[in-house]
Amino acid sequence: MSSSIRDREDVLRKEYDADGVAENYAGPRWEGTQHARRTHRLEHTAVKHFLEASGPLSVVLDLPCGTGRFGRLLKLHSPKVLQMDQSAAMLGKVSGPRGQAAVSKIPLASDSVDVAFSFRLLHHFRESFQRSEALAELARVSRRWVIGTYFDRDSFQALRHRMRGKKRNRFPQSKQSFHNEAELAGLKVVEESYVARGVSEQVVVLLEKTECSQGVFEVIKKTETSSVECRNLADGCSVFVKRYTFPKMLRRLEAAFRHTWRGPSRAEREFFNLQRLREAGIPTVRPLSFWVKRDSLGFVRDSWVATEAHDSPDLEAYLHSGRKPSKNFIQALEESVAEISNAGVLYRGLLARNVLVTDEGPVWLDPAKAVFAKQSQSITSANEKEFRKELWRLGLA
Ligand SMILES: C[S@@+](CC[C@H](N)C(=O)[O-])C[C@H]1O[C@@H](n2cnc3c(N)ncnc32)[C@H](O)[C@@H]1O
Numbered sequence: 512m513s514s515s516i517r518d519r520e521d522v523l524r525k526e527y528d529a530d531g532v533a534e535n536y537a538g539p540r541w542e543g544t545q546h547a548r549r550t551h552r553l554e555h556t557a558v559k560h561f562l563e564a565s566g567p568l569s570v571v572l573d574l575p576c577g578t579g580r581f582g583r584l585l586k587l588h589s590p591k592v593l594q595m596d597q598s599a600a601m602l603g604k605v606s607g608p609r610g611q612a613a614v615s616k617i618p619l620a621s622d623s624v625d626v627a628f629s630f631r632l633l634h635h636f637r638e639s640f641q642r643s644e645a646l647a648e649l650a651r652v653s654r655r656w657v658i659g660t661y662f663d664r665d666s667f668q669a670l671r672h673r674m675r676g677k678k679r680n681r682f683p684q685s686k687q688s689f690h691n692e693a694e695l696a697g698l699k700v701v702e703e704s705y706v707a708r709g710v711s712e713q714v715v716v717l718l719e720k721t722e723c724s725q726g727v728f729e730v731i732k733k734t735e736t737s738s739v740e741c742r743n744l745a746d747g748c749s750v751f752v753k754r755y756t757f758p759k760m761l762r763r764l765e766a767a768f769r770h771t772w773r774g775p776s777r778a779e780r781e782f783f784n785l786q787r788l789r790e791a792g793i794p795t796v797r798p799l800s801f802w803v804k805r806d807s808l809g810f811v812r813d814s815w816v817a818t819e820a821h822d823s824p825d826l827e828a829y830l831h832s833g834r835k836p837s838k839n840f841i842q843a844l845e846e847s848v849a850e851i852s853n854a855g856v857l858y859r860g861l862l863a864r865n866v867l868v869t870d871e872g873p874v875w876l877d878p879a880k881a882v883f884a885k886q887s888q889s890i891t892s893a894n895e896k897e898f899r900k901e902l903w904r905l906g907l908a
Contacts, residue, residue, distance in 0.1 A: 516615045516641040520597060523635055524613075526680075527598035537578040537604040550706060550713070555584055557704040557715040558630070558658065562588040563802045564702070564717060565626055565656040567817045569746035572624040572652060574614060575632050578604035585628065591746065593624065614645045619652045622724050625745045627653040634662040634712075637682045639692055646696035650720055654727045654745055657698055657720075661689045662712040663705075669712050683712055697721050736762050741820050749820035750799060753778065756813045763810035771811045776803045778814035781879040785818065788878055791854035793847065795875045796821060796867070821874065826863035830905060836868060841907060843872040848898045851875075852891040857882040861898040863905055 526532070541551045558581060562568065568589040573581060576594035578601055585592045596602050597613040612618050614632060627649040636642045642661075649657045662669060662683035669683040690700055698718040706713040731751075732739040740752045755777050757763040771777065778801045785798040797819040804813040829836065836844075844866065851858055859880035867874040884890060902908040 514638075516636070516644045517613075519636055519638075519641055520613045520615060524597050527596075528600045533578060533598070533600040533604050536601065541580060550711070551580070553706045554630070554713065554715065555581070557706065558628075559584060559588075560704065560804070561658045561702070561715065561717040562626070563804070564813065565658075566802060566815070567742075567744070567750055567752065567800050568625040569744040569748060570624045571626045571628055572617070572619065572649075573628050573630075574612065574617065574649070575601070575629065576605055576609065577601050577631070579606060579609075581628070581630060582607070589625070593619070614648055617648055617652050621651050622654045622727065623745055624653055626656040626658060628658045630658070630660050630715075631713075633659060633689075634681050634683065639684075639688060642684075642689075643692040643695040646693060646698060646718075650697050650718075653720065655720055655723050657718040659716050659718060661714055661716070663714050664712075666712045667710045686714075689714075689716070693718055694721075736766075750817045751796070751820045752815050752817050753781070754813070754815040755811070757811060760810075763806065763812065766811055772809055776811045776814045777879045778816035779803055781816045781877060784878040784881045784883075785876075787883055788851075788854075788856065788875065788881070791850075791856065793851055793854060793856070793875060794871070794873065795878065818876070821867050821869065823867040823869040823874070825876075826866050826868055826873075826905075828864075829868045830863065836907070840868060840872065845898075847873050847875070848894055849891075852894045853886055855884050855886040855890060857884065857890045857893055858897070861894060862901055 541547050562585070566588060570591045570593065571585050571589040572593045572595065573585055574595040576582065576596050579594060582592065582594060582605065594605055594607065594609040595612040597611060599611060602609050602611060610618065614629065629649055633642045633645060636645065646657065646659065649659070662681060664683035664685050672679055693700055697720055699721050701717045701719050704715045705711065706715065726743055728740050728742045730738060730740055736755060736757055738754045741749060742752055743749050757766055782798045782801040785795050788795045799817040799819060801816040802814060803811060806812045824832070826836065848861060858878060859882065860877055865875060865877045867876065899908060
């Protein structure tokens with residue numbers, strides 16, 4: 512007869528609370544052999560990629576945290592990390608705040624973390640319904656992302672175990688069954704990463720909720736290779752995330768022609784240009800973080816830049832809604848363009864869609880193409896020419 516998730520949890524609690532298990536896990540288990548150290552390193556690489564791909568993050572749940580093996584990495588990606596495990600002995604090895612909890616009943620409100628991270632847990636459950644239940648509970652507390660793992664039954668390692676015929680209390684499964692269980696739990700698989708494809712059982716998975724609660728994020732714009740989202744993170748902050756993805760080689764080559772192969776990606780340029788403009792006293796949205804992933808040839812595959820979110824509309828949207836900017840605003844805009852030129856910045860994007868209409872005056876965004884040089888007449892006239900053309904187009908000149 513199949514046991515409930517609670518029954519299985521009781522067995523696992525005893526297993527991990529047993530004498531010496533936590534000591535072994537905190538030391539020899541991951542440091543004792545070259546193979547263990549290599550697996551530990553490869554697992555960290557996969558987790559790092561998924562934390563970056565789902566970022567920016569404000570609160571992450573690590574359940575089960577075990578002896579805190581991923582604590583340092585998680586803290587590098589999120590200011591707040593909640594570490595939980597049902598074994599008191601394992602928690603005893605964790606530094607910093609931690610709580611005792613089982614995956615079947617996580618003592619957190621729904622939508623309270625940005626990522627629910629659950630490493631090396633699901634293969635402890637034999638039954639499909641137990642795994643779906645665990646995934647559903649992780650999905651409940653997460654606003655959008657779950658990072659999980661399962662053991663792939665079609666790997667060499669799993670096959671070797673089967674051939675040896677020994678009874679095992681770790682349960683590999685097929686990729687399809689994992690996908691079905693995720694779907695049942697209201698999650699879809701975004702990306703899978705094999706620790707050693709075909710050889711190791713361990714598969715690390717980034718999952719996204721199929722239906723997020725209202726207000727978690729809003730897609731502002733989406734094209735084949737880019738998207739803009741306003742995200743409301745678990746700590747209450749709102750951020751704008753611009754993402755540039757090039758899954759196809761042709762698109763990566765196109766991006767490379769725009770100088771991203773050897774040079775910085777668009778997300779990176781936008782981040783640092785915003786910083787430099789602000790240092791020069793030009794009002795812009797505040798840059799928060801960026802991330803770039805390149806393929807083995809150095810072409811940009813995926814990237815994002817996050818900035819603080821503003822409620823104010825851009826000038827283009829402002830005009831479309833039938834409003835007209837005040838004379839003071841237009842004057843402040845002209846002065847701002849002069850300041851940009853005085854700072855030696857060729858903006859290459861002085862457009863209505865790149866300036867917010869705020870009570871404090873114009874606030875610039877998207878300076879990805881801006882070039883920084885010494886102040887010169889040619890920069891001043893190029894900025895003015897572009898800006899005048901835009902004012903004419905909008906009937907504001
Ligand atoms: C293999 S360790 C993984 C720990 C950590 N994620 C890592 O990769 O180092 C499994 C952990 O899961 C915990 N655990 C097992 N079943 C659990 C459950 N139902 N709820 C919470 N924690 C559980 C155990 O106490 C143990 O610390």
